[in-house]
Amino acid sequence: MEIVLSGIRPTGNLHLGNYFGAVQSFVQLQHDYKCFFFIADWHSLTTHPKPENIRRSVKTILAEYLACGIDPEKATIYVQSDVPEVLELYLYINMNAYLGELQRVTSFKDKARQQPDNINAGLLTYPSLMAADILIHKANYVPVGKDQEQNMEMARRFARRFNMMYGTEYFIEPASFHLSEKAVKVPGLDGSGKMGKSEGNAIYLADDEQTIKKKVMKAVSDSGPTEPDSPKPEPIANLFSMLEIVSAKSTYDYFNEKYNRCEIRYGDLKKQLAEDINKFCSPIRERIIEISSDEAYLNRVARAGAEKASESAAATIREVRSIIGFGA
Ligand code: ADP
Ligand code: TRP
Numbered sequence: 001m002e003i004v005l006s007g008i009r010p011t012g013n014l015h016l017g018n019y020f021g022a023v024q025s026f027v028q029l030q031h032d033y034k035c036f037f038f039i040a041d042w043h044s045l046t047t048h049p050k051p052e053n054i055r056r057s058v059k060t061i062l063a064e065y066l067a068c069g070i071d072p073e074k075a076t077i078y079v080q081s082d083v084p085e086v087l088e089l090y091l092y093i094n095m096n097a098y099l100g101e102l103q104r105v106t107s108f109k110d111k112a113r114q115q116p117d118n119i120n121a122g123l124l125t126y127p128s129l130m131a132a133d134i135l136i137h138k139a140n141y142v143p144v145g146k147d148q149e150q151n152m153e154m155a156r157r158f159a160r161r162f163n164m165m166y167g168t169e170y171f172i173e174p175a176s177f178h179l180s181e182k183a184v185k186v187p188g189l190d191g192s193g194k195m196g197k198s199e200g201n202a203i204y205l206a207d208d209e210q211t212i213k214k215k216v217m218k219a220v221s222d223s224g225p226t227e228p229d230s231p232k233p234e235p236i237a238n239l240f241s242m243l244e245i246v247s248a249k250s251t252y253d254y255f256n257e258k259y260n261r262c263e264i265r266y267g268d269l270k271k272q273l274a275e276d277i278n279k280f281c282s283p284i285r286e287r288i289i290e291i292s293s294d295e296a297y298l299n300r301v302a303r304a305g306a307e308k309a310s311e312s313a314a315a316t317i318r319e320v321r322s323i324i325g326f327g328a
Contacts, residue, residue: 005139010057015202078305085313189219
């Protein structure tokens with residue numbers, strides 16, 4: 001069976017963008033592929049987070065993945081740092097990764113600009129670690145957004161280079177699985193762009209009803225159209241996209257018609273939107289609360305995931321060692 005793999009850095013809670021843009025697809029993919037979903041806690045060290053924050057974020061993502069419907073019986077869900085074989089492959093990849101090519105990666109250049117006092121080697125070799133994550137399980141497909149395309153290109157390049165160097169066809173080149181073609185782009189409600197953690201405009205799956213309401217009522221709108229059937233300016237188009245994502249079609253049509261007739265009242269639209277977002281989030285939120293409080297269950301899931309992932313990783317490392325010339 002073909003293999004799908006995805007990693008997420010533990011940097012807080014999942015928001016609606018993560019859900020509709022990624023996690024929802026993972027839940028579907030686990031039925032048709034052998035899936036590995038892991039929490040990239042080693043990757044998160046590039047920014048030197050506090051130990052208590054890593055611990056909390058890893059648990060949060062794990063609980064939220066499970067609450068969204070990722071099934072540990074179907075998919076292998078694990079914490080990266082529970083599978084040390086990844087580091088061995090990272091070392092081998094680094095021996096054939098060149099300073100110049102790593103320095104040219106856009107996300108490295110961006111990060112170096114953002115954190116000029118902490119341009120560490122982990123940041124530089126981020127693409128090597130990501131390649132190791134992927135190649136260790138010989139993943140065929142990696143669902144990623146556009147921002148990860150260059151890292152994926154590096155992973156393919158490192159796979160090819162290893163094969164060339166040792167005259168083998170050992171690693172397959174992992175393909176990017178473009179979620180953006182299938183998944184929805186969730187807009188921000190602050191006027192422009194997408195919903196994102198770093199944009200500070202996110203509605204989180206764990207937000208309670210009041211918080212959701214507050215965030216939605218604050219959404220940017222305008223004084224309304226003055227001509228029938230006017231095009232929608234971006235903030236308004238974003239509100240409608242959000243309705244399209246979480247509300248019934250009849251709700252969308254109702255407000256769309258009001259808009260086209262210049263009778264729209266954004267207060268009403270936002271109230272309905274907040275209600276529909278809450279209706280969508282509340283069962284997930286309840287499961288998040290339930291699962292988060294069950295420490296023993298979370299530990300069991302992480303341990304079982306680590307075991308399955310280690311088995312697959314150890315097999316790769318055994319073969320790679322032999323190809324490289326280690327051992328008998
Ligand atoms: P953030 O930028 O909010 O920290 P990440 O970049 O960690 O989010 O996103 C993790 C995954 O969620 C990626 O696969 C990304 O494509 C998806 N994602 C994040 N925000 C959105 C959004 N607003 N719309 C659709 N998908 C999104
Ligand atoms: N770099 C990815 C991100 O920032 C996270 C990640 C790490 C990843 N290793 C991976 C994603 C392997 C896919 C496959 O979003």
